[in-house]
Amino acid sequence: MNSSSDGHSVRQPALPAATLAALGIVFGDIGTSPLYAFRECFASHGIDPTPMTPTNLVGAASLIVWALILVVSIKYVLIILRLDNRGEGGILALSALIRSAARRLGGKDPKAVLLLGLAGSSLIYADGMITPSISVLSAVEGLTVISPEFSKYVVPVAVCILILMFSIQRHGTGKVGILFGPVVLCWFVTLGLLGLRGIIQHPEVLSALSPASGIMFLIHEWHHAFPLLAAVFLAVTGGEALYADLGHFGTRPIRVGWFSVVLPGLVLNYLGQAALLSHDPKALEAPFFLLAPDYLRLPLTILATAAAAIASQALISGAFSLTTQAVQLGCLPRVKVRHTSEHSVGQVYVPFVNRFLLVACIVLVITFKSSAALAGAYGIAIVLTMTITSILFYSAARAAWGWSTAKAATVTSLFLILEIPFLAANTLKVIHGGWLPLVVAGSAMGLMLTWLWGRARLYKRLSREALPIDALLGDLKRGQIHRVSGTAVYMSGRGDTVPTALLHNLKHNQVLHERVVLLHVDTLDQPHADPETAVAHTDLGEGLHRVNLSFGFADTPDVPVALKAGLPAEVKFHPGKATYVLGRETYGVGKNASALDRLRLALFAVMARNASPATAYFRLPPGRVVELGAQITL
Template sequence: MGAKRDKLSVAGVVGALGVVFGDIGTSPIYTLQTVFNPADPHPVPLTEENLFGVVSTIFWSVMLIVTLTYVTLVMRINNDGEGGIMALITLLRRGEAARGRKTAVALAVLGLFGAALFFGDSMITPAISVLSAVEGVKVVSPGLEELIIPITAVIIVVLFAVQRFGTNAVGRLFGPITISWFLAIGICGLGGIAQRPDILRALSPTYAIGFLAGHFHIAFFALAAIVLAVTGAEALYADMGHFGRRAIAFGWLGLVLPASTLSYLGQGALLLADPGTLSSPFFLLVPGWGRLPMVLLATAATVIAAQAVITGAYSVANQAGQLGYLPRLRVAHTSESTMGQIYVPWINWVLMVSVLTLVFAFRSSAALAYAFGMAVVGTITITTLLFFYLAHTRWGVPAWLAATGATLLIAVDLLFVGANLTKLVHGAWLPLIIGLIAFTVMTTWQRGRQIVTAERDRAEGPLREFVAELHARRPVRVPGTAVFLNRGKQTAPLALRANVEHNRVLHEKVVILSIQTLPVPRVPDAERIEIDDLGAVGEGITHVNVRFGYIEKPDVPAVLRLITADRTEVDDASYFLSKIELVRGPAHTMAAWRKRLFIATAHITADAAEYFGLPRHRTVIMGSRIEV
């Protein structure tokens, strides 16, 4: 589903390894340690039977949720190459929701909450990932413990500062590091397995089933920590637009899954041989001489873990803006070959501040672990539900088959959701609060935008009717060219209407210009422009539709040079923008607090003059007030 060609290349796989797998690939650092943490509100006793059950449950959870649900199934659905839960919402809105099916509309709303939860994940993942790695210095030298927070903060600031260079450049830098990381944890895992080869029996699903069925009162609470092994699965899908499904699937099956499995088995073997290593089984699995290098490598790997969700957050925010759930943000496309490789400055800096706040507030990965799982399992559950609905309605999968698959996989997901709810008072509330805030902002913006659009359409009126009125009224014409930017050619620009009604003049040449961004890197000049005289031949009023590729920065003056040979006309042209002043009105369109939120959110909208490359000294902004 989705027409974009998905090429497999070595560079693509290396880039995907350098960006996408950091989150799920660093889960072995803290998962087993967290499961058996004696300070947990519901501790899991470290016994041989429980250890086999936990390791087996980790392995099969990864196989069911990551390999089967995401890599095999969900990642086959895309929206023009873009993945993530927002892509699923787009497909719902484009198809079933557009035809008014209540089920699809409800699922789209549920999907929006899943996207909101992903923003919570994008804040928590960098904090817990980097903290968990830097905490490894305690194993090397306990005296360095006081430096953990400052080092973590510096790493996070640097990470967000380099995002503007694009995921392609970041991936090339991080790819070799990630490959080294997975090779290292796999080799260390083999060393642990050599001590207790019987740990390999944990690969049998009978141990996971026996653990869940025979010790459910323990296993249920253990799931709240076991879910840490699948954190990052949602980032694989959200980042699909950056590298493509095939590169991600190849990297997962060829390196990430085998290496992670060996690490979990190796740690399990170590704990079987020496339960005293529970304080840090991941780092204690490494020979003494290699622990400091492993801490450094782990730190680099967890930086990459943060990268996975950061780029995913860019994609989700960009798609949310395209769907009308967020205002237009400044988006920088960083690749000519891949439309999905983007950088969103506003999201970047909000995430950085949020991550630093979490680091200084929680101060340890153990404290953040309780908060981590809820956002992940919430997003995974909703994604699975949306996938099977779309598989039935768009692919024609029989209802009984889709229902069976959904029931089995969502039953697994709901076990994790239930387990994480038991940690609500211990930190699981955090991603829910973040998700609710993001959900409220997005739904409020969508509703407010609907109100403003309706009011604006009414105020603007049909463009062709307005042009006919101008012909009848014959306003005073003044020399020069005026360019009015507009959403399309259905309605008259507010700035044009205001100029005629208040200034009572009209330029000799009026260009009403609309800009369309296509899903291709660049548009040839021969295909860029479409001109419509609006039925007013000889009146000097035309509508121009301009097409740009996603990598191109819209440059309106350059467009004018394509449609006129008179350079002076372009250099002297005036540009008019319609600026809407939003005010709270008496109508009961939204709750008063939501009106205030909508108006506040409007302030982060990207500056139109800068976005369209308009010369400031020749740009006129004409305001209009709309009540919400």
Template sequence: MTNGGTGPAADATSLVDEGGHGHHPKGSLSGLALGAVGVVYGDIGTSPLYAMKETFVGHHKLAVDLAHIYGVVSLIFWSLLIIVTGKYIFLTMRADNKGEGGSLALLALIQRRTGAGPGRWSRSLVMLGVLATALFFGDCMITPAISVLSAVEGLAVVQEGFAPFVLPIAMAILIGLFVIQARGTDTIGKFFGPVMLVYFITLAVLGTLSIIERPDVLKAFDPSWAIHFFVLDPKLAFLALGSVVLALTGAEALYADMGHFGRKPIQVAWVWLIFPALMINYLGQGALMLRNPSAAENPFFMLASEGWRLPLVILATLATIIASQAVITGAFSVCQQAVQLGLMPRLRINHTSASALGQIYLPAVNWALMVMVLVLILMFGESSNLAAAYGIAVTGTMFITTCMLAVLVRRVWNWPLPVAVALTALFLVFDGAYFLSNVTKIPDGGWFPLLVGLVAFTLLTTWAKGRQLMIARLRESAMPIKIFIESAANTATRVQGTAVFMTSTPDGVPHALLHNLKHNKVLHERVILLTVKIADEPYVDDDRRMKIEDLGKGFHRMIMKYGFMQDADVPAALKQVSACGAEFKMMDTSFFLARQTLLPSARPGMMIWREKLFAWMLRNAESAMEFFRLPTNRVVELGSQVEI
């Protein structure tokens, strides 16, 4: 996967070798585990605010009696055990791509380890990875809205007079959250871990106090109660899965955020704190509803006595702000990966910390997310209505992850076929049931994340396809470099200095070089044909960064490799080069870029509306000058026309 010039990246088969050791988070196990508590578990940690409530008093109400309470709590326990603990914590997190996780990292890992070429099987896998990424964007919009809104709604439990202020307060909190993104979260992030630690301890304490009054709720650990729930009322039990799955939202974040903290700290935090605290709280809510069925209206806040409800609202609001921050940061990270892997046009990426890895800010993504989150809150009005829209994107992503895992365990890890089939079938039963249950929520709001996913999928695939077509057309018209050097080097006037021509294809003559010679009729003493390649691994070590070929007569072919989690700093990399003549000095170096203008083609490679969409995305892509950190006063852009 390649980037270069102002045009698109190269085709997806242009991958680099696998060596290197990747990135490993630094710090003590306890410190990293505390950090994981603050960032990784924010989403799933705030699920108790609304999961039980929506299951019993949501769009498909359940009778608040012993059989239904035991059945729901049993479903939550076994789902957390099998899906979150088994599938994600102990299986999926083993599939780290040089320390990084997430759908795109998993896709790149499978492609690299299996040597998958551009065949039908590989294309299907790529489509799955892109679809999971598209669905993720829908999830990114709903999570902050439902989390913050459900916490602030606790004010109405404290005092009914607060009800009219819930919506304005929630919107003000979210606007503030998005506004501070430009300043970075490095400083405030240090408080995330301790705040969430207090939050999870509070969950456990409130749950324990409630369980003490009805210890018989512990019978819900028996899976027969979940089975009895389906036997008792199959239709309602199936529909209830659409709300029960709210207890699992955030499971994908465990895998996606692995690169920030590492596998072990995330596993330790889950096993010793998060999972016990969540289950104790769900059991406590079940015990409360056994004692007082009317508490189903908001069992989380009703767990606390009246005097402690306001502090609980404040603590829960802080927790949801942290959970929202984690989702926003995740959106930035996924967009950065997608840009590097050639699935999105270049976007402005600002680094908000000189030391903290992953502290980036994407203005376009930030403001688009803020607008959509506020639109969601105004459209749906309350967390119960948002819950109807929540879940389908999450379960769709979970289902896709299972499909990709099936390929991984069989083709990469070479597990025995019976074991691979049995494990995949188990996960598909759970994921499939939850997804199908959420499909019933489409008319009530589930259409929204699907619409967002469809738009995102269309944009991602249009950019990838258009990029491949453009690269193919440029290659067709490219002159062989050897012929060019022989004919031009002896006839053109040579001037002092170095010229770097950035090109997305590591063969042929860059269009910018041809245009420069045509219009200016000179060649520099040293000519560098530079291609920046993005590998299918998150980090490329410095000793594998450069590949240089001397083409003779002052011409050099240079390929610069970066991982999909790294920033391409071309001037910094050039300063490390000593294999092609004198040291690179920026004041003696000119960078030549080609800016393509698309023309209608007699043999269109895709539908006209997609060509127009691709052309619009190309025009609005971030300048290659800023993306590759080129010195602004040393860049020359030359236009060219391309038919796709």
């Protein structure tokens, strides 16, 4: 039994089991990069390709190996994974950590940090579309190595695999990880053995382990540097997913899996591909599959296809986590979220996101038809996310760890020195398909900003017309309002005003329950609320009670259970007997609104109408809920 940061005892699986599950979830993306990354270093794509001399092949392998060491091993595995927000990872959790630490230290809430977090999370949605598509396509293309006759089956088979992959998401990342873990372990062992086979035949490629080989290669081939670096970066895609999936497994299983299994397998395979191409340049068409002898290529294709399907999991589960965090932080409307593990609150399934990613992946596979074509769209979203994480690291190290300005700036600068060249190289892809993830990310961020803007505007509108609670208390003392037996719970804002739903109830029904709970639900910038401060109760008199419930952004807000545990006995609160009164607003647009405001308000209204009902989100008993409608002009 391990104690979680919120004070609850949570049973965690043993390290070997957790590491095996993490292999199946976290490392699939980066583990399938050998299918296409090294090939892309020397692909032409309509431009003068880098010459495939033995020296250049060793240099390219050296760049990939050291990118894995510096970007993934040092930056993410050893440093960034330490910046967990009470167990949760990912760029949105990182921005929440910074904002929470800043407020705790008495500073202002850094709005720019939230914007960067939203931008990074939006980019991960875009990456979540492309990663499954390119991974599955590149694996299924192994069929064409076996026989060119199979090329016509590549797209249909890829689509079928994607449908199967997304259909099992509802069973949860933990169960899926345990199922996939042995397959991915077999995959990484196979990567290492194939690479070792090539290295044994041509051991001179071991010179790629020296960073000097990569540096000299860049200097010698400087005129090919940008396209080359964009291809090298494909080998480290999936690094950000390690951080986004932190809440699913924790730091230790990810680190153990990376250093003991994943990194050795990747390094050996890239060196093996360099060895093969140095003696057989014609193998560039499919260097990964041609590392294997003829009789093993069909089994290898099957294993690669399974691994590629699993590779989708890192980004899919990361998108689920980000969506849940965004909803809890008020950046997106409520959506249906299913928690799929009794032991880890970070393991969630979001049906809407699952359906959206499935449709998007199928469209991409049918449209681009090959991994080489998709490679043009791949990478720009990931490198932007990594760069934003590096920028946020400075504030996080200062606020959360108390680092000095000089120390935080030095480490951040080292991160950016590594990533800015990759970012510059990937900008060349914008006209070759890189615009697609940027458009998707921009659309996702636009929706988040619209929701934040609409909620703020709605709050101001309601605040202007709100009735002070003191006025209601005065009427109750004078006996001007008829009371009926029972308890009613009204959702309320933070201030000392009467909820709109309560006012509408008085207007239409002209009665009030003898016990009224004015409930405000607050989402914290931390994964889990402290049980000792999760419920704040104030007796206002005349049967009115103000209650503030606090939930972490990774908690499931179960309002009846929280009220039952937090309210004193004299309130006589029974979850199954209370009446929960909710407002259901419809929005109109004021005559003086600008054209831009009309567009934003229309979008906000659509998002509000399609939000998951509060009844399910707050786990209210459906038979005890009363909804009162209101028309609000914004």
